Amino acid sequence: DARVTQTPRHKVTEMGQEVTMRCQPILGHNTVFWYRQTMMQGLELLAYFRNRAPLDDSGMPKDRFSAEMPDATLATLKIQPSEPRDSAVYFCASGSVGGPILYGYTFGSGTRLTVV
Amino acid sequence: TQLLEQSPQFLSIQEGENLTVYCNSSSVFSSLQWYRQEPGEGPVLLVTVVTGGEVKKLKRLTFQFGDARKDSSLHITAAQPGDTGLYLCAGADAGNNRKLIWGLGTSLAVNP
Numbered sequence: 001d002a003r004v005t006q007t008p009r010h011k012v013t014e015m016g017q018e019v020t021m022r023c024q025p026i027l028g029h030n031t032v033f034w035y036r037q038t039m040m041q042g043l044e045l046l047a048y049f050r051n052r053a054p055l056d057d058s059g060m061p062k063d064r065f066s067a068e069m070p071d072a073t074l075a076t077l078k079i080q081p082s083e084p085r086d087s088a089v090y091f092c093a094s095g096s097v098g099g100p101i102l103y104g105y106t107f108g109s110g111t112r113l114t115v116v
Numbered sequence: 117t118q119l120l121e122q123s124p125q126f127l128s129i130q131e132g133e134n135l136t137v138y139c140n141s142s143s144v145f146s147s148l149q150w151y152r153q154e155p156g157e158g159p160v161l162l163v164t165v166v167t168g169g170e171v172k173k174l175k176r177l178t179f180q181f182g183d184a185r186k187d188s189s190l191h192i193t194a195a196q197p198g199d200t201g202l203y204l205c206a207g208a209d210a211g212n213n214r215k216l217i218w219g220l221g222t223s224l225a226v227n228p
Protein backbone atom coordinates (compact mmCIF):
# COMPACT_ATOMS: atom_id res chain seq x y z
CA ASP A 1 0.00 0.00 0.00
CA ALA A 2 1.21 3.50 -0.79
CA ARG A 3 1.86 5.51 2.31
CA VAL A 4 2.97 8.90 3.53
CA THR A 5 6.25 8.64 5.42
CA GLN A 6 7.15 11.07 8.20
CA THR A 7 10.41 11.36 10.07
CA PRO A 8 11.26 11.45 12.87
CA ARG A 9 8.41 9.69 14.69
CA HIS A 10 9.40 11.26 17.98
CA LYS A 11 11.48 14.33 18.81
CA VAL A 12 12.39 15.76 22.19
CA THR A 13 14.23 19.03 22.10
CA GLU A 14 15.10 21.95 24.33
CA MET A 15 13.40 25.28 24.04
CA GLY A 16 15.16 27.51 21.52
CA GLN A 17 16.45 24.68 19.36
CA GLU A 18 15.62 24.25 15.69
CA VAL A 19 13.34 21.36 14.74
CA THR A 20 12.92 20.00 11.23
CA MET A 21 10.21 17.48 10.35
CA ARG A 22 10.19 15.69 7.02
CA CYS A 23 7.47 14.12 4.92
CA GLN A 24 7.55 11.94 1.82
CA PRO A 25 4.12 12.19 0.19
CA ILE A 26 2.61 9.49 -1.97
CA LEU A 27 4.05 9.55 -5.47
CA GLY A 28 1.64 11.21 -7.84
CA HIS A 29 -0.28 13.16 -5.21
CA ASN A 30 -0.35 16.84 -6.08
CA THR A 31 -1.45 18.30 -2.73
CA VAL A 32 0.43 18.14 0.57
CA PHE A 33 -0.77 19.39 3.94
CA TRP A 34 0.86 19.99 7.31
CA TYR A 35 -1.39 19.68 10.34
CA ARG A 36 -0.81 20.01 14.07
CA GLN A 37 -2.96 17.99 16.49
CA THR A 38 -3.52 18.73 20.16
CA MET A 39 -6.17 17.54 22.57
CA MET A 40 -7.61 21.01 22.98
CA GLN A 41 -7.58 22.23 19.39
CA GLY A 42 -7.86 19.03 17.42
CA LEU A 43 -6.38 19.12 13.91
CA GLU A 44 -5.16 22.56 12.88
CA LEU A 45 -4.08 23.25 9.33
CA LEU A 46 -0.65 24.86 9.23
CA ALA A 47 0.15 24.96 5.51
CA TYR A 48 -0.56 23.28 2.23
CA PHE A 49 1.03 22.94 -1.17
CA ARG A 50 -0.35 22.13 -4.56
CA ASN A 51 2.09 21.00 -7.23
CA ARG A 52 4.83 22.05 -4.76
CA ALA A 53 3.64 25.67 -4.68
CA PRO A 54 2.57 27.01 -1.27
CA LEU A 55 -1.12 27.91 -1.40
CA ASP A 56 -1.97 28.76 2.17
CA ASP A 57 0.14 29.06 5.28
CA SER A 58 -2.18 31.36 7.18
CA GLY A 59 -2.47 28.86 10.03
CA MET A 60 1.24 28.91 10.73
CA PRO A 61 3.04 31.26 13.15
CA LYS A 62 5.19 33.05 10.58
CA ASP A 63 7.86 34.25 12.93
CA ARG A 64 9.04 30.77 13.85
CA PHE A 65 7.51 28.24 11.45
CA SER A 66 8.39 27.65 7.83
CA ALA A 67 7.23 25.02 5.34
CA GLU A 68 8.87 24.12 2.07
CA MET A 69 8.61 21.54 -0.65
CA PRO A 70 12.01 21.41 -2.35
CA ASP A 71 10.92 18.58 -4.64
CA ALA A 72 7.94 16.33 -5.27
CA THR A 73 9.21 13.68 -2.87
CA LEU A 74 9.94 15.87 0.13
CA ALA A 75 8.05 18.37 2.25
CA THR A 76 9.60 19.95 5.33
CA LEU A 77 8.27 21.83 8.33
CA LYS A 78 10.77 23.78 10.38
CA ILE A 79 10.40 25.47 13.74
CA GLN A 80 13.08 27.93 14.81
CA PRO A 81 13.25 28.66 17.67
CA SER A 82 11.05 26.01 19.25
CA GLU A 83 8.93 26.76 22.32
CA PRO A 84 7.16 24.47 24.82
CA ARG A 85 3.77 25.48 23.37
CA ASP A 86 4.82 23.87 20.08
CA SER A 87 4.61 20.46 21.72
CA ALA A 88 2.07 18.49 19.70
CA VAL A 89 1.78 15.80 17.05
CA TYR A 90 2.51 17.08 13.57
CA PHE A 91 0.95 15.29 10.62
CA CYS A 92 1.65 15.40 6.93
CA ALA A 93 -1.09 14.35 4.53
CA SER A 94 -1.20 14.07 0.76
CA GLY A 95 -3.87 13.65 -1.88
CA SER A 96 -4.86 14.21 -5.47
CA VAL A 97 -7.02 17.23 -6.03
CA GLY A 98 -8.09 18.24 -9.50
CA GLY A 99 -11.83 18.10 -9.88
CA PRO A 100 -14.66 19.67 -7.93
CA ILE A 101 -14.88 16.93 -5.33
CA LEU A 102 -12.34 16.28 -2.59
CA TYR A 103 -12.30 12.58 -1.80
CA GLY A 104 -9.94 12.67 1.14
CA TYR A 105 -6.32 12.49 2.07
CA THR A 106 -3.76 9.96 3.24
CA PHE A 107 -2.03 10.84 6.48
CA GLY A 108 1.38 9.89 7.74
CA SER A 109 1.93 8.47 11.22
CA GLY A 110 2.98 11.83 12.58
CA THR A 111 5.91 13.34 14.44
CA ARG A 112 5.36 13.67 18.18
CA LEU A 113 7.27 16.77 19.24
CA THR A 114 8.07 17.58 22.85
CA VAL A 115 9.80 20.86 23.63
CA VAL A 116 11.15 21.07 27.17
CA THR B 117 -15.65 30.71 11.06
CA GLN B 118 -16.81 27.34 9.84
CA LEU B 119 -17.17 24.73 12.51
CA LEU B 120 -17.99 21.06 12.58
CA GLU B 121 -19.44 19.89 15.86
CA GLN B 122 -19.20 16.24 16.72
CA SER B 123 -21.24 14.49 19.37
CA PRO B 124 -20.87 12.78 21.67
CA GLN B 125 -17.32 13.73 22.55
CA PHE B 126 -16.73 10.46 24.38
CA LEU B 127 -18.54 7.14 24.18
CA SER B 128 -17.86 3.93 26.09
CA ILE B 129 -19.97 0.90 25.24
CA GLN B 130 -19.96 -2.88 25.51
CA GLU B 131 -19.15 -5.17 22.64
CA GLY B 132 -22.24 -5.95 20.60
CA GLU B 133 -24.02 -2.64 21.19
CA ASN B 134 -25.06 -0.25 18.45
CA LEU B 135 -24.10 3.41 18.39
CA THR B 136 -24.46 6.57 16.35
CA VAL B 137 -22.17 9.57 16.27
CA TYR B 138 -23.05 12.90 14.74
CA CYS B 139 -21.31 15.64 12.83
CA ASN B 140 -23.16 18.95 12.46
CA SER B 141 -22.51 22.32 10.90
CA SER B 142 -24.32 25.40 9.69
CA SER B 143 -22.17 25.37 6.55
CA VAL B 144 -22.73 23.50 3.31
CA PHE B 145 -19.98 21.15 2.21
CA SER B 146 -19.16 19.86 -1.24
CA SER B 147 -18.14 16.55 0.33
CA LEU B 148 -17.61 15.12 3.78
CA GLN B 149 -15.18 12.50 4.97
CA TRP B 150 -15.05 10.26 8.01
CA TYR B 151 -11.71 9.16 9.41
CA ARG B 152 -10.71 6.83 12.23
CA GLN B 153 -7.57 7.48 14.21
CA GLU B 154 -5.87 4.98 16.50
CA PRO B 155 -3.39 5.97 19.21
CA GLY B 156 0.02 6.86 17.80
CA GLU B 157 -1.16 6.89 14.20
CA GLY B 158 -2.58 9.34 11.72
CA PRO B 159 -6.25 9.47 10.73
CA VAL B 160 -7.30 6.86 8.18
CA LEU B 161 -9.98 7.68 5.65
CA LEU B 162 -13.10 5.52 6.01
CA VAL B 163 -15.50 7.06 3.51
CA THR B 164 -16.37 10.14 1.50
CA VAL B 165 -19.98 11.20 0.97
CA VAL B 166 -20.83 13.67 -1.74
CA THR B 167 -24.55 13.78 -2.52
CA GLY B 168 -27.19 15.11 -0.12
CA GLY B 169 -29.09 12.18 1.40
CA GLU B 170 -26.39 9.71 0.37
CA VAL B 171 -25.98 6.55 2.46
CA LYS B 172 -22.83 4.44 2.30
CA LYS B 173 -22.15 1.17 4.06
CA LEU B 174 -18.78 -0.23 5.03
CA LYS B 175 -19.39 -3.63 6.66
CA ARG B 176 -20.97 -2.74 10.04
CA LEU B 177 -20.56 1.00 9.54
CA THR B 178 -23.29 3.10 7.89
CA PHE B 179 -22.61 6.69 6.89
CA GLN B 180 -25.25 9.22 5.96
CA PHE B 181 -24.91 12.69 4.50
CA GLY B 182 -27.71 15.12 5.34
CA ASP B 183 -30.05 16.27 2.58
CA ALA B 184 -28.71 19.83 2.83
CA ARG B 185 -25.07 18.61 2.96
CA LYS B 186 -24.55 20.30 6.34
CA ASP B 187 -24.46 17.26 8.59
CA SER B 188 -23.61 13.59 8.70
CA SER B 189 -23.93 10.56 10.93
CA LEU B 190 -22.02 7.35 11.46
CA HIS B 191 -23.85 4.32 12.78
CA ILE B 192 -21.99 1.22 13.96
CA THR B 193 -23.88 -2.04 14.37
CA ALA B 194 -22.72 -4.65 16.85
CA ALA B 195 -19.60 -2.76 17.87
CA GLN B 196 -16.38 -4.70 18.41
CA PRO B 197 -13.24 -3.84 20.39
CA GLY B 198 -11.46 -3.28 17.07
CA ASP B 199 -13.77 -0.32 16.44
CA THR B 200 -12.14 1.56 19.32
CA GLY B 201 -10.59 4.83 18.24
CA LEU B 202 -11.15 8.50 17.54
CA TYR B 203 -13.72 9.13 14.80
CA LEU B 204 -13.23 12.40 12.97
CA CYS B 205 -15.43 14.05 10.40
CA ALA B 206 -14.11 16.62 7.96
CA GLY B 207 -16.03 18.73 5.48
CA ALA B 208 -14.64 20.11 2.26
CA ASP B 209 -15.27 23.84 1.99
CA ALA B 210 -17.69 24.34 -0.88
CA GLY B 211 -15.77 27.43 -1.90
CA ASN B 212 -12.31 25.89 -1.62
CA ASN B 213 -12.51 22.16 -1.77
CA ARG B 214 -8.86 21.61 -1.04
CA LYS B 215 -9.28 22.67 2.58
CA LEU B 216 -11.01 20.50 5.13
CA ILE B 217 -12.94 21.76 8.13
CA TRP B 218 -12.41 19.29 10.98
CA GLY B 219 -14.46 18.30 13.96
CA LEU B 220 -12.76 17.53 17.29
CA GLY B 221 -13.80 13.92 17.09
CA THR B 222 -15.71 11.28 19.03
CA SER B 223 -13.53 9.03 21.16
CA LEU B 224 -15.07 5.56 21.14
CA ALA B 225 -14.13 2.76 23.51
CA VAL B 226 -15.68 -0.65 22.93
CA ASN B 227 -15.19 -2.91 25.92
CA PRO B 228 -15.05 -6.70 25.52
